[in-house]
Amino acid sequence: MPVHTPAAFPAARLRRLRRTSALRDLVAESALRVQDLIWPVFIREGEGIEEPVPSMPGVSRLSLDLLLIKAGEALELGIRTICLFPYTDQALRTEDCAEAWSPDNLTNRAIRMLKAELPEMAVMTDIALDPYNINGHDGLVVGEEIVNDPTVKALVKMALAQCEAGADILGPSDMMDGRIAAMRRAVESAGYKDVAILSYAAKFASGFYGPFRDAVGASGRLVGDKKTYQVNPANRLEALRCVARDLDEGADMVMVKPGMPYLDICREVKDQFGVPTFAYQVSGEYAMLKGAMENGWLGEHVMLESLLAFKRAGCDGILTYFAPDAARALKS
Structure with a gap:
């Protein structure tokens, strides 16, 4: 969009429209709403468990009973979408990753619970094999290769199991070639025509994922890196x-990941x-900001500033661990 060149000073004083809060709000070009936030949540087996993730201050793995309570609180704050990430028991991590499409795995039980108890909450899932893979990779590993086509078949089974459990949004984060087409065909054929796909379409081989891998228990298990996919x-x-x-x-929506280091990609x-x-x-983005905020190196306002940057870059919504805190700040 072309930018108009203002008249010469003093006819044009750009500070006129910055003078008061009312004027600044009147001409704001971007706005952040609670409805723009998707809350990623880590879940685990057990009961009454809220297990802090050391590398992500303020974030915990939740047992399903506490997930329901926290999701209800989020809904009251106006957060309408939650995204589930499982911390899978070591005994269930295998080379064939079969737990990924078990109808009664942790994620599928969480989906059914949330849709039964909080039907107005949209439930998004993660589709990748790393929480179930003994090797820590998003795909099946044969020798030293992450094999594409067999992984796609496994991911399709995972997607169908999540649809059957009641998922509203599938989130393929694996970056295998051809997986969206395969999922879309399978989901349509199985009668789940209304389930949306939010594809992690531009997912970069970033160093900012480290704390997440701690949270899902994949850090120590990853063999090699993920640069081939x-x-x-x-x-x-x-x-x-x-x-x-x-x-x-056939993706309905697309995602850029990570966020702030890739705002140029969001805009494009x-x-x-x-x-x-x-x-x-x-x-990693969350941990940097949260750590600096807790140490007094940055003010609390950087949370909302960072989220507003995504809106300014053209994003319709943001997955962020700050979601509950941001919702409270937006309401205050």
Whole structure:
């Protein structure tokens, strides 16, 4: 969009519209709403358990009974969408990752519970094999290779199990080629035509995921790295090709991950494709800001400032661990 060149000073005084809070709000170009927030939550087995994640201050793994309580509180704050990430018992992590599509795995039980008790809450899932993989990878490992096509077949089974449990939004985060088309065909054929796919379309091989891997118990198990399937952080055009491909294959919405280091990609995706565009303020971003806030190095206002940046960059919504705190701040 062309930017008009203002008249010369003093005819144009840009500070006129910054003078009061009312004037600043009147001409604000972007706005952050509670409805824009998706809350990622880590879940675990047990009862009455709220287990802090050391590398993510203020974030805990929740047993399902506490998940229900916390989700209800989030809904009262205006947060309408929750995204589930399981911390899977070591005994259930295998090379074939079969627990990923078990109808009674932790995630599927959580979906059924939330849809039964809080039907107005939209439930988003994660589709990747790393919480179930003894190797810590998002795909099946054969030798030293993360194999694409067998992984896609496994992911389809995972997607169908989540649809059967009642998921509203599938979140494929694996970055395997062809997985969106395969999921869309399978989901449609099985009669789940209304289930949406929010594809992690531009997911970069980033160093900002470390605390998340701690939270789901994958850090110590990862063999090698994920650079053969996640996008090179240097590659802007490749990321846009990934978005175009996933939309062509049937994704309803797309995501850029991580968030703040990739705001340029968020803007380009929104401008080029004009589709619902999301970003994930990932664990490393959260940990940096939260740690600095707790130490008094940054003020609490940087939380909302960081989230507003996503809206300014064109995002329709944000996955953020700050969601409950941000919702309270927006309401106050």
